[in-house]
Amino acid sequence: NAGVMQNPRHLVRRRGQEARLRCSPVKGHSHVYWYRQLPEEGLKFMVYLQKENIIDESGMPKERFSAEFPKEGPSILRIQQVVRGDSAAYFCASSRTGNNSPLHFGNGTRLTVT
Amino acid sequence: GQQLNQSPQSMFIQEGEDVSMNCTSSSIFNTWLWYKQDPGEGPVLLIALYKAGELTSNGRLTAQFGITRKDSFLNISASIPSDVGIYFCAGPDTGNQFYFGTGTSLTVIP
Numbered sequence A: 001n002a003g004v005m006q007n008p009r010h011l012v013r014r015r016g017q018e019a020r021l022r023c024s025p026v027k028g029h030s031h032v033y034w035y036r037q038l039p040e041e042g043l044k045f046m047v048y049l050q051k052e053n054i055i056d057e058s059g060m061p062k063e064r065f066s067a068e069f070p071k072e073g074p075s076i077l078r079i080q081q082v083v084r085g086d087s088a089a090y091f092c093a094s095s096r097t098g099n100n101s102p103l104h105f106g107n108g109t110r111l112t113v114t
Numbered sequence B: 001g002q003q004l005n006q007s008p009q010s011m012f013i014q015e016g017e018d019v020s021m022n023c024t025s026s027s028i029f030n031t032w033l034w035y036k037q038d039p040g041e042g043p044v045l046l047i048a049l050y051k052a053g054e055l056t057s058n059g060r061l062t063a064q065f066g067i068t069r070k071d072s073f074l075n076i077s078a079s080i081p082s083d084v085g086i087y088f089c090a091g092p093d094t095g096n097q098f099y100f101g102t103g104t105s106l107t108v109i110p
Helices: none
Strands: A005-007 A010-013 A019-024 A031-037 A043-050 A053-056 A065-068 A075-079 A088-095 A109-113 B004-007 B010-014 B019-025 B032-037 B044-049 B055-058 B061-065 B071-076 B085-092 B098-100 B104-109
Touching: A005 A088, A010 A019, A019 A088, A019 A109, A031 A075, A043 A065, A043 A075, A043 B098, A075 A088, B004 B085, B010 B019, B019 B085, B019 B104, B032 B061, B032 B071, B044 B055, B044 B061, B044 B071, B071 B085
Parallel strands: A010 A109, B010 B104
Antiparallel strands: A005 A019, A019 A075, A031 A043, A031 A088, A043 A053, A065 A075, A088 A109, B004 B019, B019 B071, B032 B044, B032 B085, B055 B061, B061 B071, B085 B098, B085 B104
């Protein structure tokens, strides 16, 4: 997991608040993916971004969720007006070229909505 | 979306035993990846396969890209306690998504 940095590791939010999750990819990687994982389950694709562009957001809920990967700075996954069902582990991964190159994951942000 | 089914769902083995697990997809993949996830951590890449029939090793781990391109296998020889974790297969669709399997949970009994 060396290289992909996610913060915070743990995030607690009350219902209705906003959650912002940050991801800094491996140095030199310009492709970022966000995945969501519920306990005892696999990883579900949410969104794929390249610098300043959203390439595929087909796994992202249509409302309240958004993602960005600006020219400078980390990728951000934003969840507005959180609900209890948003509680999960959110993982970011990066790859060098996209095009089926392997994903390297961070250690995730565990979001708890109270 | 793609369905990646892993079996078995869980395994309980004695230390020193060999382990085999597999992953099947509903359609053809051009790449297969195997990951291990420890509790509270992110998945770590173990092996990447890019060609049908390919057999690749990483220490005690060996993975194969099935000839049909719809399956892949992971073997662990002479298991040790630190092999405990959840093993995931993954593969990309024709677009940009990597789909992950349902996972195989491995418990090694000392």
